[in-house]
Amino acid sequence: MKEDARNRKGVMYEILKKEILTLVRRPGSDLDETQLAEEFSLSRTPLREVFRQLAGEGYVELRENRGARISDMSHTTLRDFFLAAPMIYGAVMRLAARNAKPAQIDDLKATQELFKDALHRGSNEDRALFNNRFHEITGDMADNVYLLPSFNRLLIDHARIGMTFYQPQDNQMAENLTAASAQHDAIITAIENRDEVSAAQLATDHWNLSRNQIELFVMPSQLDIPLGSPSTKAERG
Amino acid sequence: MKEDARNRKGVMYEILKKEILTLVRRPGSDLDETQLAEEFSLSRTPLREVFRQLAGEGYVELRENRGARISDMSHTTLRDFFLAAPMIYGAVMRLAARNAKPAQIDDLKATQELFKDALHRGSNEDRALFNNRFHEITGDMADNVYLLPSFNRLLIDHARIGMTFYQPQDNQMAENLTAASAQHDAIITAIENRDEVSAAQLATDHWNLSRNQIELFVMPSQLDIPLGSPSTKAERG
DNA sequence: AAAATATTTATTGTATACAAATTGTATTTT
DNA sequence: AAAATACAATTTGTATACAATAAATATTTT
Numbered sequence: 001m002k003e004d005a006r007n008r009k010g011v012m013y014e015i016l017k018k019e020i021l022t023l024v025r026r027p028g029s030d031l032d033e034t035q036l037a038e039e040f041s042l043s044r045t046p047l048r049e050v051f052r053q054l055a056g057e058g059y060v061e062l063r064e065n066r067g068a069r070i071s072d073m074s075h076t077t078l079r080d081f082f083l084a085a086p087m088i089y090g091a092v093m094r095l096a097a098r099n100a101k102p103a104q105i106d107d108l109k110a111t112q113e114l115f116k117d118a119l120h121r122g123s124n125e126d127r128a129l130f131n132n133r134f135h136e137i138t139g140d141m142a143d144n145v146y147l148l149p150s151f152n153r154l155l156i157d158h159a160r161i162g163m164t165f166y167q168p169q170d171n172q173m174a175e176n177l178t179a180a181s182a183q184h185d186a187i188i189t190a191i192e193n194r195d196e197v198s199a200a201q202l203a204t205d206h207w208n209l210s211r212n213q214i215e216l217f218v219m220p221s222q223l224d225i226p227l228g229s230p231s232t233k234a235e236r237g
Numbered sequence: 238m239k240e241d242a243r244n245r246k247g248v249m250y251e252i253l254k255k256e257i258l259t260l261v262r263r264p265g266s267d268l269d270e271t272q273l274a275e276e277f278s279l280s281r282t283p284l285r286e287v288f289r290q291l292a293g294e295g296y297v298e299l300r301e302n303r304g305a306r307i308s309d310m311s312h313t314t315l316r317d318f319f320l321a322a323p324m325i326y327g328a329v330m331r332l333a334a335r336n337a338k339p340a341q342i343d344d345l346k347a348t349q350e351l352f353k354d355a356l357h358r359g360s361n362e363d364r365a366l367f368n369n370r371f372h373e374i375t376g377d378m379a380d381n382v383y384l385l386p387s388f389n390r391l392l393i394d395h396a397r398i399g400m401t402f403y404q405p406q407d408n409q410m411a412e413n414l415t416a417a418s419a420q421h422d423a424i425i426t427a428i429e430n431r432d433e434v435s436a437a438q439l440a441t442d443h444w445n446l447s448r449n450q451i452e453l454f455v456m457p458s459q460l461d462i463p464l465g466s467p468s469t470k471a472e473r474g
Numbered sequence: 475a476a477a478a479t480a481t482t483t484a485t486t487g488t489a490t491a492c493a494a495a496t497t498g499t500a501t502t503t504t
Numbered sequence: 505a506a507a508a509t510a511c512a513a514t515t516t517g518t519a520t521a522c523a524a525t526a527a528a529t530a531t532t533t534t
Contacts, residue, residue, distance in 0.1 A: 006524085009487085033516075043489045045282060048517090052286050056293010058386065065495055065516055077382075084328070084383035091324060145314075146321035146394075149295065149386035157383075243494085246517090270486075280519045285487090302486060302525055 012040040020059050021159040022125045028072040058153040090203040095142035097191045097199035108137045132159045165217040249277040257296050258396040259362045265309040295390040323444050330440035332379035334433045345374045369396045402454040413450050
């Protein structure tokens with residue numbers, strides 16, 4: 001709390017990221033510069049720089065003279081997501097198994113423990129956040145500047161889709177989470193053993209589980225409805 | 238030239254992009270805020286916003302309290318590049334053939350003409366730039382937000398690698414360029430015919446040609462030397 | 475003279491004031 | 505009253521002044 005004073009920009013960056021990933025800030029909703037400036041006791045100048053960075057990473061969208069808003073999730077999101085995810089994620093996992101460094105493996109294990117704890121506590125936000133962190137680390141392990149941009153963009157909506165579709169009441173969903181956690185453990189093992197083939201296979205399995213989770217929530221025919229905030233239409237060229 | 242006054246930020250963004258792609262600004266070189274502000278008659282505030290955006294897209298790297306520099310090309314660049322490129326590019330081409338809109342196809346054809354013209358005129362910069370534009374359009378055609386970030390990041394270094402390794406004297410290299418141009422034509426045809434399989438295959442062929450072009454320049458054993466500015470070491474976690 | 479410390483200079487980061495553009499409201503016109 | 509215009513309020517964009525940090529130079533100490 002004491003170094004906040006000289007790192008308010010970084011703090012704001014991190015908090016906004018978390019709030020976007022956990023849907024505290026809804027897809028498509030506006031970001032008020034003056035309001036946020038007040039909230040983080042920061043002037044608009046550094047705040048706008050953070051906006052541009054978040055835009056570059058896919059968290060927000062900027063419109064000329066019209067301010068920033070949280071990146072929207074349209075009816076094409078799910079389709080695009082499951083088209084790109086298996087490929088990118090498989091490649092990243094394969095490279096992670098190839099290139100992971102010991103310190104990173106330790107980090108991954110620690111994060112997995114935190115994930116399990118969140119699961120046990122039943123904290124939805126923490127679960128999404130630590131799951132996100134887990135996969136971010138595998139991205140770092142892969143260590144390929146050309147793969148990471150898409151991978152990290154996928155992780156943003158992976159977290160948001162997970163938050164959107166999870167219902168704690170559903171038994172099958174809870175079981176799926178246990179299965180996901182077991183897959184994380186298997187992933188760690190594969191990476192430790194530098195087993196690229198298993199790692200790639202586990203990546204595929206992991207996404208299939210995600211897909212199943214979503215299909216528990218919506219019927220295939222319903223996949224075309226918007227995911228984000230109510231009735232904001234995505235305008236695209 | 239007349240609307241420069243109220244869009245100097247956009248102008249600066251475009252010019253910097255071009256200068257980076259054509260190696261007018263060398264990888265690893267510093268960007269002086271005050272100097273650039275003067276050069277583009279722009280204050281540092283909007284200039285720094287552009288930096289952040291360029292950083293998000295992979296053109297430049299920002300260091301806390303140490304200014305911006307052009308993204309470096311290290312000894313791992315080529316390896317990482319040819320690891321990721323075939324996969325991403327293949328997927329993008331396949332989707333481009335699936336989703337391309339008529340207006341985009343027209344745009345692609347026009348760009349290809351400009352590319353051929355640059356080839357004919359022997360303009361290295363224009364060749365790299367129009368080739369870059371050609372592939373950017375295929376990215377737009379693919380229309381998948383999760384694939385584009387990595388694809389566009391690849392295109393940056395594709396242009397820079399091309400600029401680095403091309404020597405006009407070499408006959409084989411000139412022939413390769415003609416072959417590349419012919420591949421572009423074939424790509425256009427495949428996209429027009431919605432022929433995903435051919436499009437994906439052409440993507441692979443296209444990268445293989447790029448790889449050959451580079452291997453004409455450096456022996457495999459030399460692939461480990463830095464590509465960018467002299468003796469700047471990339472520091473990475 | 476070499477190393478360590480202090481001082482100066484240059485560069486980067488932030489806040490505030492102002493300009494431009496957009497949005498919302500009131501007025502006028504038909 | 506509906507549409508169009510003009511006006512006011514809000515929001516976004518830019519410039520400049522100042523603060524904080526890092527780099528360079530000069531000074532002191534050994």
